[in-house]
Amino acid sequence: MTDQRYNILIIGNLHSHPSSQVFLQKFSGLVHQFAHELYIIGGDYVQQTSNVHQLCPYKRFSKFDIYHFVVSQIVTLIYILKNLKEFKKIDIVIVLGNAILIAGLFKIMKKPIILYRGGSPYLALQSRLKKRLYYIFVEKCLLELANVIVVESNASIEFQKLEGYRDKVIVLSQYVEDVFFNKIFKKSKTLAYIGSFTYIKGVDILINAFGCLVPKLKKMGFKFIFYGDGEYKEEIKKYAEQYKIVISTEKWIPHSVLPRVFETLGFIILPSRGEGIPNIVLEGMASCVVPIATAVGGIVEILEDQVNGYIVMNLDEKTLCHTILDAISTDPKSLLKMRYNGYKKVFSEFRVEAAIHRYKKLFNIVSNVKTQK
Template sequence: MPVTNDTKIAVVTFPVSKSGSGPLLNLAEVLLKRSNNPLYVITGNEGSKVGNIDARVRVTSISHRPKQHIFSRGIAYAITQLRISVSILKVAKSVDAWLFFVGGELLIFPIVSAKLTRKPVILLFAGSPLYQSTVQKNRMRPVIFLISTFNRLLCENLIVYSPMHISEWNLGRYRHKILIAHRHYLDFETFTVTTPLPDRPALVGYIGRLSGEKGVQHFVQALPAILSDRQDLRVLIGGDGQLKETIEATLQEQGVSASVELPGWISHDDLPRYLNQLRLLVLPSYTEGLPNIMLEAMACGTPVLATPVGAVPDVIVDGVTGFIMENNSLECIAENVNRALNSPDLERIAEDGRRFVEEHFTFERVVARWKEVLEEV
């Protein structure tokens, strides 16, 4: 069944954090543009703000508080899934298709509930919990594998941001039902160059979630080698997450705390100001979807150095629109930070990167692609 402009869609997510609310709002804006119909959203926590963007959004908000102990965490997680399932059944008569997004790959009870309504179920990957569990050596990986595989089989279609994700996330067996679309667009009046690159201080940084799959711990561990070559250099590490205290302790042990600024979580409104201070943004991730911060930095004329994971190689060509480092080992990070900062083409690369995102990440272009993709469902 093709999803046409008349199709009423419900977006379903696990209750999301601050980092997940932006992607959800972007997706909602895109889906609202394709139709005058209401958009149903079942989400929670920070995701509930999606109801503020348009009167047509019908939000069912479910709160969730993660627990510390593994047993109580599992019980709370299952209860939240059951509450989402009940919400799905309540709005089912008003909905023609289900689109699972942030956290959706592990929502086994809700996906089964959605299948029972006999309406198309689509899974849009924001990331891959299964791949992340492998990187983090999560002891729950066997359970995540079973749930993820079951849900992938149940869904009529899987949507990923880039063809690169098919091999990286081991989705080859589902190739027949995979579609390619991202929900990324930028406001180029907000994310723009306010401080030319030559006028910026000697400042490099990382902005994002402070968690293992982002590789930020390796960037921190590489700082002594980076700073030893550049005495004038300062470092910004913006964000929050489970590694925050570990990072603070590591900086103290390495004796580089005086050279590092830790502003904590940076709001979306403040991002352009921080990005316009940086000479280089470093993203040493193990896995990515299509990182917003990469696009936002490039729009602000800030060169990006990243690992070639997820959709990153679709955007960054080394020495053309940014810089690629082969891996996130300490030596590789330090070597490539120095390579990028010392590049005689740094300004040209920043400008070419800015032009690339301005051409490819407009709202109109994303809406047009989603109309095409939904007609293939």
């Protein structure tokens, strides 16, 4: 617990999604340590308590589109203006998503704004034009509004094009719950992808790599499991039906069940096009699962190739296939050492106590911004 307490508003994702909900639950649990009253606006659910209040004045939606993006914010703005007396009590605003209109209102109210950027939202858009428009009209505006911009790694500053905002940027990583720390040095022949089946996560490249992977996995007695949902779901199902011996699919895993799932895995794959420091990789390392991930964002700051995991240097199907095959062909003694190195890395740097200490510094900085207005 901490001494200084604030009335904090978190503006989360406007739409609901299983992965962002897990993040919001973890993040709000951390921020709650510093809150007198904690308010959360967004489509994802969190557990409410006597001083944790969830507000969703619009009808929840599960897929992002321009109509819902605008309407949900207008409805929320009307709600805030009707209850302006209560919202004037807010000390600090934290923006997790892209609610530019809501953030703008609190800027007009002269509230200090923390913009949290775990990844680059506009990278999820496949169209170059859409990326450009999103960056100009949403992302850049949010960057200008923010008093402080939080990223998860030093590498994310360049990756997310934040060089022009270095004076605002603070590097703060997330944490791994104690339940994930499990020194079971397993010899499982199961690989898994856990998360959204989306373009930003590189799932299309993983699918294309199966032509190279499947014969080798089958020959060596390995299995590959997809846990999650998303735009590539049908393609994955097609491959799973074609290669039943090797590939299978499962639904989203409740976060509470994830530690038990990790106990059954040998390797976790993340062929992402954009990341901060991905929780799924940290949680896997804490559970002694060997990660195989692309060299994007903060991944290069937590993984050392063939020391505590494997780094996919180029995101193409050939490189991904060869890296996975190199990993599963590694001798057991070397894999055992990698598992321990990964566990040790996360245990020493990403436990909740360290995160609380880092966020205490953040809120002290933001509190000074508020005082100096």
